[in-house]
């Protein structure tokens with residue numbers, strides 16, 4: 001019989017989870033995993049490389065061992081785990097640290113105002129004083145723009161890889177990724193499907209960062225940038241339209257407007273793919289999706305995450321004849337609508 005005696009463990013672990021979170025984020029900031037990917041190091045050498053104080057280093061490294069992010073040999077030599085070596089070494093293409101760098105620089109502080117956001121419903125980030133909308137406030141600083149766009153690749157990469165392979169791309173010739181950011185989804189689709197021609201659509205500030213990324217993957221002949229504001233103009237025409245982490249940035253009228261514009265730009269039998277941390281229909285399981293929605297409370301003026309059933313309803317209201325839901329990586333799913 002399962003033990004039903006109440007225990008404080010889960011309460012304390014969650015209440016103090018920021019200790020573990022900040023330890024990992026500081027390790028990424030210090031480029032610890034990038035350093036160890038070059039070669040494993042004993043305590044004093046590793047401490048010297050990172051410029052840490054003697055008082056902090058051993059506890060910091062051993063905490064990362066206990067948390068499962070580092071390994072330590074019986075001789076006291078530290079090395080990455082297979083996961084941290086693959087995903088947190090800055091020099092590897094699989095690096096996902098962009099989102100965690102942004103979490104460290106921005107979200108960690110903004111989330112300290114969560115209680116105020118819960119009371120007021122107001123964002124708590126750079127647009128907190130209400131003078132500039134989110135993307136204008138974010139993009140006013142070129143370093144922040146670059147960090148944000150790379151962060152998007154970090155959070156989306158696992159699902160992007162699956163979308164590029166799971167969807168029946170052989171039935172289509174063209175696609176447009178709306179709000180493409182650095183362009184990781186568009187790049188992965190093009191790389192996995194050599195017959196396709198793609199468009200990355202986003203605000204003009206994004207162009208050089210997208211083009212640099214596409215160039216680095218040698219895909220400039222099949223993947224182009226189209227600049228535009230989706231509030232002001234129609235979406236590009238394509239057989240498939242993708243929207244990753246777009247709908248959750250906005251309130252319901254904008255979500256519906258974007259789905260309608262996608263419908264208008266698609267040919268008959270064309271498809272719209274919407275993906276992000278779609279909340280389970282019963283709103284009990286996907287804690288990450290629900291916390292992402294609170295992140296939208298912190299980051300945007302009216303954005304929120306939603307269930308697959310919500311999204312399918314909006315798609316049918318816009319005229320799509322059929323929808324389906326497929327699980328992607330971790331907390332992410334895609335909702336596909338066919339015109």
Ligand SMILES: C[S@@+](CC[C@H](N)C(=O)[O-])C[C@H]1O[C@@H](n2cnc3c(N)ncnc32)[C@H](O)[C@@H]1O
Pocket residue numbers: 135152153155156178179180181182201202203206228229230231243244245246249
């Ligand atoms: C949360 S990011 C999602 C990035 C990417 N699709 C992903 O899933 O990783 C939202 C994107 O929408 C773009 N965006 C915001 N407002 C826009 C607008 N009015 N017109 C076009 N793109 C916009 C932003 O520049 C940003 O790249």
